[in-house]
Amino acid sequence: MDSKKQREGMTRRDFLKMTAVAGVGLAIGGAGVSAIERAVRPASTSAAESNPSEDTIPMYGEHQAGIITPQQTYMYLASFRITTEDKAAVIRLFRDWTRFSDLSTSGGTMKTGDNPLLPPSDTGETLDLPASKLTVTFGFGPTFFSVEGKNRFGISAKSPRYLKDIPRMPKDNLDHLQSGGDVIVQVCAEDQQVAFHAVRNFIRLSTGYATLKWIQEGFISGSGGKTPRNLFGFKDGTANNLHQTPAGYNDVVWAGEDEPAWMKGGTYLAYRKVRMLLEVWDRSSLTDQEDTFGRHKESGAAYGTKDEFDTVDPAQMPVSAHVRLAKQSKQLIHRRGYSYTDGVDLRTGNVNAGLLFISYQKNPDEQLIPMLKLMQSQDKLNEYTSHVASALFACPGGLREGQYIGQSILES
Numbered sequence: 001m002d003s004k005k006q007r008e009g010m011t012r013r014d015f016l017k018m019t020a021v022a023g024v025g026l027a028i029g030g031a032g033v034s035a036i037e038r039a040v041r042p043a044s045t046s047a048a049e050s051n052p053s054e055d056t057i058p059m060y061g062e063h064q065a066g067i068i069t070p071q072q073t074y075m076y077l078a079s080f081r082i083t084t085e086d087k088a089a090v091i092r093l094f095r096d097w098t099r100f101s102d103l104s105t106s107g108g109t110m111k112t113g114d115n116p117l118l119p120p121s122d123t124g125e126t127l128d129l130p131a132s133k134l135t136v137t138f139g140f141g142p143t144f145f146s147v148e149g150k151n152r153f154g155i156s157a158k159s160p161r162y163l164k165d166i167p168r169m170p171k172d173n174l175d176h177l178q179s180g181g182d183v184i185v186q187v188c189a190e191d192q193q194v195a196f197h198a199v200r201n202f203i204r205l206s207t208g209y210a211t212l213k214w215i216q217e218g219f220i221s222g223s224g225g226k227t228p229r230n231l232f233g234f235k236d237g238t239a240n241n242l243h244q245t246p247a248g249y250n251d252v253v254w255a256g257e258d259e260p261a262w263m264k265g266g267t268y269l270a271y272r273k274v275r276m277l278l279e280v281w282d283r284s285s286l287t288d289q290e291d292t293f294g295r296h297k298e299s300g301a302a303y304g305t306k307d308e309f310d311t312v313d314p315a316q317m318p319v320s321a322h323v324r325l326a327k328q329s330k331q332l333i334h335r336r337g338y339s340y341t342d343g344v345d346l347r348t349g350n351v352n353a354g355l356l357f358i359s360y361q362k363n364p365d366e367q368l369i370p371m372l373k374l375m376q377s378q379d380k381l382n383e384y385t386s387h388v389a390s391a392l393f394a395c396p397g398g399l400r401e402g403q404y405i406g407q408s409i410l411e412s
């Protein structure tokens with residue numbers, strides 16, 4: 001089949017054309033052959049054929065997708081450590097990751113293989129599935145730019161202004177194996193298998209260039225348009241409505257003029273894995289639970305108000321209420337958190353579960369860190385939570401077709 005026919009003829013079920021080179025590329029990873037050298041986009045996708053725009057979120061634009069995109073139901077965070085010091089190899093990896101992002105967010109897969117003697121290029125578990133609003137968001141940690149004063153890849157001068165580890169907090173109980181990383185990939189989708197497929201193939205494509213440091217999966221309740229509830233049963237995300245306009249996003253989320261050019265349209269992703277002590281919470285009274293946040297459980301209304309989105313008066317709340325403390329900091333952040341469950345805590349027999357707190361902001365020094373300090377010293381929520389992992393990443397602005405992620409950092 002010639003390549004024009006491939007483009008015209010391929011449906012999602014027929015999946016994408018991939019050369020045998022791809023299999024070789026995957027097998028030899030860092031040896032220099034691009035793993036998805038000749039992947040092409042699907043002509044159409046099966047489940048999304050009737051209305052693909054409802055099923056796909058554009059990957060290209062001023063900003064990366066997955067930041068102010070309405071939250072999908074499933075999320076994975078995969079944190080990578082770059083293992084090569086060869087800048088050209090890093091560029092190859094990022095080109096492959098970008099091509100694969102383009103392919104998978106538009107509903108494609110790599111070909112499962114022409115050559116029975118080679119492993120299939122694609123792992124195959126999304127062959128019959130639509131794009132499911134898949135988004136991929138990349139960010140770079142402090143150690144991508146320099147490690148112990150050593151300028152990695154010659155780019156330390158391009159390190160963004162506020163990129164550093166979140167300082168140690170009074171009540172931190174951090175596991176460093178689950179924290180930080182050189183590169184973060186946030187993958188979100190309406191179908192968990194679609195999201196995991198993307199993560200899995202990012203990992204495969206990284207062979208020879210990077211290793212996985214940690215991975216974390218999350219979910220939210222998805223009842224169309226309503227604020228999701230966290231595992232304490234409270235609506236979580238209400239206050240995002242205070243800045244959800246283009247001007248609001250400029251003030252709160254998108255990096256300022258004081259940043260390197262590659263941060264234009266970019267932002268900072270802050271991550272805190274916060275364990276929630278469900279057994280303790282479930283034994284506490286409704287009054288105690290509501291006093292913890294300063295909001296009512298069922299309606300989500302702030303104390304002294306009737307409805308979820310009514311204007312908050314912090315004076316109506318206990319001094320240690322979570323929302324009162326957030327207001328006291330006088331800062332806004334854009335939260336995009338997910339719940340997680342991690343099985344049983346074998347030491348106690350309790351459920352290991354909580355919130356993957358993810359926030360996007362233009363200036364973590366001003367917006368996030370003072371708020372976090374205030375909360376960690378005075379928040380009633382501390383009786384029921386423990387912060388177990390932490391990270392900060394700088395997310396570059398969006399891409400135009402033909403560019404690859406990180407290009408404006410690694411080139412020019």
Ligand SMILES: C=CC1=C(C)c2cc3[nH]c(cc4nc(cc5[nH]c(cc1n2)c(C)c5CCC(=O)O)C(CCC(=O)O)=C4C)c(C)c3C=C
Pocket residue numbers: 230232234235236237238239240272274275276293295312322323326327333354355357368371372375385
């Ligand atoms: C430092 C930042 C924050 C951390 C860490 C954090 C953890 C955390 N939050 C909840 C539950 C809720 N948070 C709510 C509001 C809220 N939280 C933060 C910041 C952090 N939360 C802010 C800035 C706000 C908005 C405050 C405001 O301006 O009104 C709420 C109320 C509803 C809402 O607005 O979303 C809940 C509920 C948990 C369970 C948690 C850690 C486990």
Ligand SMILES: [Fe+2]
Pocket residue numbers: 322
């Ligand atoms: Fe909160």
